[in-house]
Amino acid sequence: MSRIQGPLTGITIIDLTRVMAGPYATMLLSELGARVIKIEEPGKGDDSRAYGPFIKGRPCYFNSINRNKESIALDLRNEEHCEVLDSLLAGADVLVENFRPGVMEKFGYGWETVHARHPRLVYASVSGYGHSGPERDMPGYDMVMQGITGMMSITGEAGGEPCRTGISIADVGTGIFTATAINAALLHRERTGESTHIDMAMFDCMLSILETPIARYQMTGEIATRMGSLHPAIMPFEAFPTQDGHITLACGNDKLFRQFCGVIGREDLATHPDYETNVKRVENRPALRAEIIKELARDTSDQWVARLAPLGVPIGHINNVEQAITHPQVAARNMLVTTADPVLGPLKVVGNPFKMSAFPDMTTRKLAPELDEDRQCLIEEFHNSSKSSHDR
Amino acid sequence: MSRIQGPLTGITIIDLTRVMAGPYATMLLSELGARVIKIEEPGKGDDSRAYGPFIKGRPCYFNSINRNKESIALDLRNEEHCEVLDSLLAGADVLVENFRPGVMEKFGYGWETVHARHPRLVYASVSGYGHSGPERDMPGYDMVMQGITGMMSITGEAGGEPCRTGISIADVGTGIFTATAINAALLHRERTGESTHIDMAMFDCMLSILETPIARYQMTGEIATRMGSLHPAIMPFEAFPTQDGHITLACGNDKLFRQFCGVIGREDLATHPDYETNVKRVENRPALRAEIIKELARDTSDQWVARLAPLGVPIGHINNVEQAITHPQVAARNMLVTTADPVLGPLKVVGNPFKMSAFPDMTTRKLAPELDEDRQCLIEEFHNSSKSSHDR
Numbered sequence: 001m002s003r004i005q006g007p008l009t010g011i012t013i014i015d016l017t018r019v020m021a022g023p024y025a026t027m028l029l030s031e032l033g034a035r036v037i038k039i040e041e042p043g044k045g046d047d048s049r050a051y052g053p054f055i056k057g058r059p060c061y062f063n064s065i066n067r068n069k070e071s072i073a074l075d076l077r078n079e080e081h082c083e084v085l086d087s088l089l090a091g092a093d094v095l096v097e098n099f100r101p102g103v104m105e106k107f108g109y110g111w112e113t114v115h116a117r118h119p120r121l122v123y124a125s126v127s128g129y130g131h132s133g134p135e136r137d138m139p140g141y142d143m144v145m146q147g148i149t150g151m152m153s154i155t156g157e158a159g160g161e162p163c164r165t166g167i168s169i170a171d172v173g174t175g176i177f178t179a180t181a182i183n184a185a186l187l188h189r190e191r192t193g194e195s196t197h198i199d200m201a202m203f204d205c206m207l208s209i210l211e212t213p214i215a216r217y218q219m220t221g222e223i224a225t226r227m228g229s230l231h232p233a234i235m236p237f238e239a240f241p242t243q244d245g246h247i248t249l250a251c252g253n254d255k256l257f258r259q260f261c262g263v264i265g266r267e268d269l270a271t272h273p274d275y276e277t278n279v280k281r282v283e284n285r286p287a288l289r290a291e292i293i294k295e296l297a298r299d300t301s302d303q304w305v306a307r308l309a310p311l312g313v314p315i316g317h318i319n320n321v322e323q324a325i326t327h328p329q330v331a332a333r334n335m336l337v338t339t340a341d342p343v344l345g346p347l348k349v350v351g352n353p354f355k356m357s358a359f360p361d362m363t364t365r366k367l368a369p370e371l372d373e374d375r376q377c378l379i380e381e382f383h384n385s386s387k388s389s390h391d392r
Numbered sequence: 393m394s395r396i397q398g399p400l401t402g403i404t405i406i407d408l409t410r411v412m413a414g415p416y417a418t419m420l421l422s423e424l425g426a427r428v429i430k431i432e433e434p435g436k437g438d439d440s441r442a443y444g445p446f447i448k449g450r451p452c453y454f455n456s457i458n459r460n461k462e463s464i465a466l467d468l469r470n471e472e473h474c475e476v477l478d479s480l481l482a483g484a485d486v487l488v489e490n491f492r493p494g495v496m497e498k499f500g501y502g503w504e505t506v507h508a509r510h511p512r513l514v515y516a517s518v519s520g521y522g523h524s525g526p527e528r529d530m531p532g533y534d535m536v537m538q539g540i541t542g543m544m545s546i547t548g549e550a551g552g553e554p555c556r557t558g559i560s561i562a563d564v565g566t567g568i569f570t571a572t573a574i575n576a577a578l579l580h581r582e583r584t585g586e587s588t589h590i591d592m593a594m595f596d597c598m599l600s601i602l603e604t605p606i607a608r609y610q611m612t613g614e615i616a617t618r619m620g621s622l623h624p625a626i627m628p629f630e631a632f633p634t635q636d637g638h639i640t641l642a643c644g645n646d647k648l649f650r651q652f653c654g655v656i657g658r659e660d661l662a663t664h665p666d667y668e669t670n671v672k673r674v675e676n677r678p679a680l681r682a683e684i685i686k687e688l689a690r691d692t693s694d695q696w697v698a699r700l701a702p703l704g705v706p707i708g709h710i711n712n713v714e715q716a717i718t719h720p721q722v723a724a725r726n727m728l729v730t731t732a733d734p735v736l737g738p739l740k741v742v743g744n745p746f747k748m749s750a751f752p753d754m755t756t757r758k759l760a761p762e763l764d765e766d767r768q769c770l771i772e773e774f775h776n777s778s779k780s781s782h783d784r
Contacts, residue, residue, distance in 0.1 A: 024603070028600075032572075050669075050671075052625050060608050063607070064607030065603060111749070129721055130721075132725065133721045135719075135721045142642065143641075143642040147710040147711065148709060148716065148719065153558075155557055156620075157552055157553060160549055161549060161621070163549060164631075165547055165558070166605070167601055172601050183575030184398070184400055184424045186579050187400070197748065199748070204743075207716070207717070207745070210716070211741075214713060214728075218728075219445065220452065222445070224713050225712075231535065238535065238556070250534065253439050279446075309530055314532065314533035316537075320545040320616075324541045324606075328526050329522075329595055349607060350606050353592070354590070355591040356577065356590050357503070357590075358587075358589075
């Protein structure tokens with residue numbers, strides 16, 4: 001199997017996570033070059049193997065975020081299976097798990113025990129609420145986290161129902177944060193020899209993502225609400241209708257606003273006392289919005305993008321997912337790569353967002369593993385490598 | 393100034409970024425212990441110093457994501473200022489910039505030049521579309537990226553207008569990805585001595601976040617749409633009304649669904665042939681949804697949470713931002729920390745999502761800097777330290 005060359009090449013991750021936050025984190029680490037060995041429940045495997053849609057029995061959801069990985073099915077209540085896990089941990093750099101707090105301890109693989117046996121192993125736990133506090137034992141799913149942390153309360157149309165962010169932002173966000181933390185811990189280990197337990201909570205990560213509305217509340221007492229496509233603090237910074245569709249327009253400073261006004265032939269707006277600074281534009285949003293809508297209705301989205309974008313005014317189409325991935329920049333940036341599915345043939349998955357001059361940006365990926373696919377190879381490889389030869 | 397102790401303690405970052413994606417990335421790195429020195433445009437500073445709201449002249453947006461940092465105002469067209477920047481770079485580990493592609497080259501600080509002068513320096517660029525491809529010179533703002541990559545097309549009510557995710561997900565997401573990449577590059581440098589140029593694009597990061605709907609499209613041809621609070625592939629996994637409000641309910645597998653049915657007194661639903669697997673529940677969503685709504689209307693959100701959560705059924709309130717930060721878990725996890733504002737007094741900002749057993753989780757943070765606040769100290773410190781004493 002040709003592995004990805006990257007900054008984490010040579011790093012081995014034992015991955016006991018399931019569904020999305022953990023598997024997304026280890027997928028990112030694999031894109032950076034790490035080897036990821038997925039430990040799954042015998043017979044059943046990762047819960048997300050059962051999530052649709054399926055095409056000819058192939059699970060779309062599971063296959064997309066488990067590419068590059070290897071799989072072995074281990075029952076942590078079975079002594080022989082635990083011996084296999086022990087040999088894997090002895091040859092690994094990182095353990096990642098997303099059981100509820102206490103479950104790894106019950107299996108005999110809590111941080112204290114594992115750290116005593118493998119002092120160089122970085123140990124990352126991902127859970128809903130973290131391993132401390134009154135809610136530590138509560139289950140955490142993306143939807144619950146989007147609701148409880150306030151994200152749903154600020155997503156959706158003004159006056160409408162609370163909406164879910166189109167993707168599982170609590171899972172995906174926590175996955176990226178977890179990858180950040182693991183890399184930092186590996187750096188610390190490399191510099192000092194010291195390992196650490198990382199305790200990542202979806203709850204904490206969502207609060208960090210909500211930095212801006214929380215800061216606003218702390219300073220002003222103002223509780224953010226749903227505003228459709230508007231930005232609460234910048235104007236114009238929202239979707240506008242055109243003659244044939246919608247565009248986004250994001251004038252983040254006064255200079256961009258003046259350029260925009262020039263192109264739409266309304267220099268008078270740029271110098272109008274109600275609109276000359278961003279603060280004033282936010283205060284007088286409805287009137288300015290009406291003026292802009294009137295002007296943009298004269299031409300098509302393509303025409304406005306062609307006139308404004310070259311001047312540096314941030315503007316764009318509102319694409320659906322199909323339009324997005326046919327954008328010429330996707331191919332130019334190698335952001336769709338190919339896996340070879342034995343049933344479905346070549347399949348595209350999203351590529352590596354970490355572009356680095358020191359490493360090649362490969363165009364193919366190993367397909368996600370079948371449950372227990374790598375059992376024999378892994379047992380032979382790790383059982384035969386003595387622990388002492390690995391520990392540096 | 394008491395610095396945060398973390399895995400990046402001892403790492404110095406020269407931060408030429410503005411507004412959000414870059415500053416959010418370096419804020420995260422500062423939470424991991426890195427020292428962040430912000431280079432700002434003389435007189436004006438970071439664009440986001442001008443974003444409201446302001447309380448007694450203090451900018452809420454800027455202050456929240458620039459805590460922990462130091463500031464020096466440098467004009468890269470001024471030779472003396474460039475000498476100061478050179479001395480800073482000689483003593484630093486990372487340079488981060490988010491100018492448009494080509495601008496750093498114009499200033500004489502492109503990757504090739506800087507790498508030749510400072511071979512150990514990690515150099516991270518953050519831009520809208522990345523440093524390659526036909527769109528490389530186009531401006532990229534959060535709103536534009538949410539539109540162009542498809543995120544807005546799948547966020548909002550079914551049949552309603554495309555909505556912005558409640559926070560600037562393209563900025564914040566790119567910030568977390570950038571922190572991940574920088575840590576990986578620092579690890580690689582520590583292990584091999586080799587540095588790298590990191591080319592992060594908001595466009596690429598958004599595609600990575602959109603992994604699941606893109607995989608779904610690739611396999612099925614199905615173009616994801618806005619669905620309010622529904623999850624396209626899991627049921628029940630959405631917001632439901634109760635007697636007095638809304639709850640989220642996220643039964644990610646059949647066992648959780650059976651437990652839920654038991655608590656609402658509808659074991660018949662769990663064994664009904666239309667609902668016994670997740671795939672069938674998704675197919676028969678409207679009928680099942682009506683049954684669930686009927687049952688949940690009998691009691692309050694508090695009552696349902698109290699009955700279902702202890703059984704492990706993922707459930708939660710839909711909180712606004714104020715309710716979210718008064719959740720007892722926030723204090724228990726130290727997720728609001730204190731900065732001392734000279735005008736406004738103590739102010740809370742969001743704490744560190746990277747909880748690590750090896751490091752203390754501090755309860756205070758240094759306030760965001762005034763423009764150029766640290767000029768004299770920085771010039772003295774870095775000018776006096778010779779390059780050779782730093783390079784290892």
